[in-house]
Amino acid sequence: MSPEDSCKGVVLGVEAGTPTSGLMAKLCAPGTDIINAGMIGRSETAIITFRGTYSSSYILFYMAKYRCKPHKPKAQFCNTCYCIGHCADVCPQAGSHKCYKCGKLLDEPYQQHEYNINCVSCHGEHPADYEYCPPGEKQTLKQRGLLT
Known part of the structure; x- marks a missing residue:
């Protein structure tokens, strides 16, 4: 700190x-x-x-x-499990493959499958990497000291 x-x-x-x-x-x-x-x-x-x-x-x-x-801190976003709060280098699900559009665990990266768009973090109708996902925006505001 x-x-x-x-x-x-x-x-x-x-x-x-x-x-x-x-x-x-x-x-x-x-x-x-x-x-x-x-x-x-x-x-x-x-x-x-x-x-x-x-x-x-x-x-x-x-x-x-x-x-x-x-420096304008942003919420940490994991490109492995698509959760907010940590980065891929410390992901507890390292080695797994997850679809960023629906959150489904896949056998291989970019595996073709049917999906309904569903955010892993908020279960909203947008992909996990959506810039304006409410939990991500909230975390960013906290990190910038604009929200307690």
Whole structure:
């Protein structure tokens, strides 16, 4: 958890696998202090925690200038079981194959089958990856501190 008087920014294009120690040693944000930094999973995206309520619009990493965008957390969505609240790399149903349109367990990925569209999370008439699924929107608002 970040300190109350802090905010986060996201930087794209950082070499995947860069350790936190490497980020912290070579990061510079003119006009603000960096509290912490880390990579998001195996991506080329770094998340940086700044002291204060405003993130820098750019950072320097190994003296190269990178654009820094405000971090806007979204609900975690699993591409394995299509549930909200965790990602595929920690899915308790890893190795299973589920249809994102109806939630049915399949023997093989993308197996042809008959289905009625049914969301795994809310049982609404939309696929599990629907951007405006009510539980996903609620989780996103909670993560952004807009809902308790």
